[in-house]
Amino acid sequence: MKLLVAVAFVVALVAAGIFFVSQGLNRADQFAGIGAFLLALLVAGFTALNALRRQPSKDSEAVTKDGNTVTKSGVVSMGPNATVQTVINKPRWR
Incomplete structure (x- = not known):
């Protein structure tokens, strides 16, 4: 399972690199900004869910x-x- 996750991460990283190179520097910068915003929302959501699930007994x-x-x-x-x-x-x- 860990190997599968690692391979999927590497494939996604390479695919993102190829996509950004094909889009050019200006559009790649815009896509990266949007991606960073979405990643921040995702991390904030998982942090909130984790905080709600870990209520003290x-x-x-x-x-x-x-x-x-x-x-x-x-x-x-x-x-x-x-x-x-x-x-x-x-x-x-x-």
């Missing part, structure tokens, strides 16, 4: 400066230089 972890690991569910894994704090959440009355 419910138990995503955060590591603090002193090596503690804290999950959203409240589980704390203490590091070697950890300090302990007790937090009491007061109930909210409506």
Whole structure:
């Protein structure tokens, strides 16, 4: 599969080179500008899709400066230089 992708890339690169040479410098510059714009749109779209797909899970972890690991569910894994704090959440009355 990787070899097929590499061969397709080389073929597309050679075909683009032949196309640009056959069009002349002025038209090739215009086509290259349009192609760069379309490539930028494509990359921006894939970046946005990737950002939307990689939402953190419910138990995503955060590591603090002193090596503690804290999950959203409240589980704390203490590091070697950890300090302990007790937090009491007061109930909210409506």
